[in-house]
Amino acid sequence: MARATFRAATRALTLAAAMAVSGAAFAGAGLPRGDAVRGVDLYQAKCGACHSLDSNRVGPAHRGVVGRRAGRVADFRYSKALSASHIVWTPANLDRWLRAPTVMVPGTMMGFRVSSPQERADIIAYLAQNPSRR
């Protein structure tokens, strides 16, 4: 019980930190400030072929991804490489991932790259605005 409470608190703190980073502090990390409104359209156009917020499709469901450990969406079959990666999807890690997923995690099944730093920031800002409903 105490462990579950601790995990929930840790997750909440991670998410809060991630969402803070996706705003003003994001620029402080050397990354552009993301615009979640632009991110909606970019998400549909760039990610929507394989991903949805709430359905596992070619890729896993994305709701709540910011702050989550990689490879943890229920009922989605990940590559061994990503499952074993121990990555936490902070905005900075999502930026690295979208820039070149196969460089970050060799052996991943995702190869799609977003070359524009601003577009990556916008997509990440959109994802940060869609936390887990639990």
Next chain:
Amino acid sequence: MIDIPSSSRRSVLTGGVTTLSAAGLVALLGGSVPAAARKADLPAQDAQLLNAALALEHEGIAAYQIAAQSGLLSPDVLKVGITFQSHHKTHRDDLAAAIGRLGGVAATSKPIADYAASLGAGALKTQTDVLKLALRLERGAANAYLGLIPSLQATEFHVLSARLAGDEAFHAAVLGNVLNEPIPQQAPIFG
């Protein structure tokens, strides 16, 4: 940035490093992957990426099947949909053949009910709903294939991915026209 558990960190420091591929280790440490290591992992990595593309084609084929069986399409639109589905079947076969040449095992399709659920087919009430879904998927697929190219190692798969992107962009253009969508004012339209 990457949270390595203490036990894993210890194994890296005490010789467990040999269990990691060279490419994996270098990526973990944030550097660039040496050419020799990259070459060693090349076929398996490309096969992984092409299998994800194959899964995308399986979904596209299923989406057109769901649309065809919905009873919502006019005969003319149905005919176009069947033609587009046949293009996706060719894509599927080309990708499966490429994966096989790399020594990989091609991903199989899921039951069509699974695709219907994940695509929200139950919410499709009109032909326009179906066309909008198809347009969203085709537009996304064109972008997906273009965004995949830099991650593929072999030139022949760069070409394959670009050709498939072209087909998806063509489908998107036709669907956009049927839906009376305005012509995009800014180029490049995809990628």
